[in-house]
Amino acid sequence: MDNHVSHIVVVDDEKDIRDVLADALQQQGYRVTKAANSSELFAAGPSDLAIIDLRLNNEDGLTLAKALRAQSAIPIMMLTGKGDETDIIIGLELAADDYMLKPFNLREFTARVNALLRRSNRLANNSEALSNNETLYRFDDWTLNLSQRTVTRSNGNQPTLTHGEFSLLEALVMSPQRVLSREQLMEKTHGYGSDSQDRTIDVLVVRLRRKIEDNPRVPKLIKTERGIGYRFNTSVTKHSKTES
Known part of the structure; x- marks a missing residue:
């Protein structure tokens, strides 16, 4: 029996948003690490999915997503404000697997996270089987x-x-x-x-x-x-x- 609990890293420079997203994901049974920047992201260790805000203080979320993609194939979800369609497309081209526009419904957010992880886990399980x-x-x-x-x-x-x-x-x-x-x-x-x-x-x-x-x-x-x-x-x- 697989008792693995998926580890998700939430990267956002706004503490309130980090806390809300982390709480929603923890209620789904996930282990969550909150990070405010790239240093905290990479210090979090191996993870199963990363959620990265497009606009971070003194950092570019796209650059961070690209750096993570260069060393990991885990699913990446980008968070961005409305009106950033060009940046969304660039983010998807560089590294991301999905994105959500702020503000968003937490139920849809967790549904998308669940879907990304199900797909990733199914591929991993198929590989082993x-x-x-x-x-x-x-x-x-x-x-x-x-x-x-x-x-x-x-x-x-x-x-x-x-x-x-x-x-x-x-x-x-x-x-x-x-x-x-x-x-x-x-x-x-x-x-x-x-x-x-x-x-x-x-x-x-x-x-x-x-x-x-x-x-x-x-x-x-x-x-x-x-x-x-x-x-x-x-x-x-x-x-x-x-x-x-």
Whole structure:
């Protein structure tokens, strides 16, 4: 039985906000560390998810998220005020897996955190369960390994995918040649729906194209279906590799 309690770090320079978010998460059963800056974030030790405010005193939340992403694949949620859409998109492009606009409903906040952690934990559990029976999906000249959470090209190239990028690629691979709306992809990758103004999927597609397309500006694998969503434009074959 897995008794692991997820550890979440909340980074915000406003004590009142830190306390409110920490209390809401602790009521969900999580272990929470409150941090006011980057030093306190990295001093908190290993964590399962980080929540980072975009605008910190004397620090840039985007830079902090990018630094964390460089050493960890854990989910990252950005918090930002309304009117910062450009910064939100940049944050998603750099490192983040999700974002929320202040002020927000605490119930929605905890629901999104729960969804990010469920997805992350499921991927980790699948990796452990499939360690002796690897499931491989081959498309074009790439191989997606669900147990190792890797995607490898025939020439050996193995780009590093963030939590969000891997979730998106898995969702696309599981539905080849099918048009998936942005709402469907949000449900598959994040565990909840979204409205038409949510740019999360669009930005994740841009990031993923940069890593698996020969020419991201003229993609051949992830096709845009205007006004609808995206289509994984290639055949996929499933293979199992059993180890003794």
